[in-house]
Amino acid sequence: MSGKKAYGLADKKGRGRKASLNDGQLEQLKKLILTESPQKHGYNGKKWTGPAITAWIERTFGVEYQAAQVYNPLDKIGVTFAKGKGFVEK
Template sequence: MLRQWTWLPPIGVKPADSVPTSSNKRVGSRPLVAEALGMSEGAVSQWMNKAREGGKEALKRSSRPGRPPKLSEKKRTEELPSLLEEGPEHFGFRGDVWTRKRVREVIKEEFGVEYDVSQVGRILDQIGWSRQKPDHRSDRRDEQAIENWKEEEWPRIKKSRDRGPGFDVCR
């Protein structure tokens, strides 16, 4: 039965009984162990209670509490990535960009499961896909026409604004 934490110094360090500690901390005490591990005394206390009640087996990581995932591990880590590899256009979307909303629709259609877009972002993180903001520029955008407008039209508009009455209020 585990009653007191014991600490052994590394090789070449003074034995535990000669290690200086603060006056209210014994070597192996909860406060000292908590300080050494960077944890709270409460956490150390809980671990000690678990060890007392169930031994080393009780200290092993247990499953997380909470609702089980809507998608199975296989669907999330194997099937979903292979579907996404087919590309958005395969599923009827315009453009070659996956958004969280689009992925959400694919999950709903293919697996019959609904998620909030924020959860879809977490799922994409889990499967190694980075979230990216799509560039909202048209494929039919005419860069030369835009440059001409900036060089010719904008200065003309700016000049007329400077001369017109009442525009000084807007500055």
């Protein structure tokens, strides 16, 4: 195999699942969570919760997330959950 490339072992672009939300949608989500009340959007509670965010994403963008998956885009935009504070910027 000397001098030959192993094409089957080369890294390929486009593998894996594509992101469900684009950059503009992610930015809109971040702004929502950090600056707006869930009550303003018809949800109960003073702080955003995972289920409320999941419901808002589905209602606004038509994208469904499972309960545990909704934290992936939040991590991508630098938002995390802090006990007692709700979602905050990392």
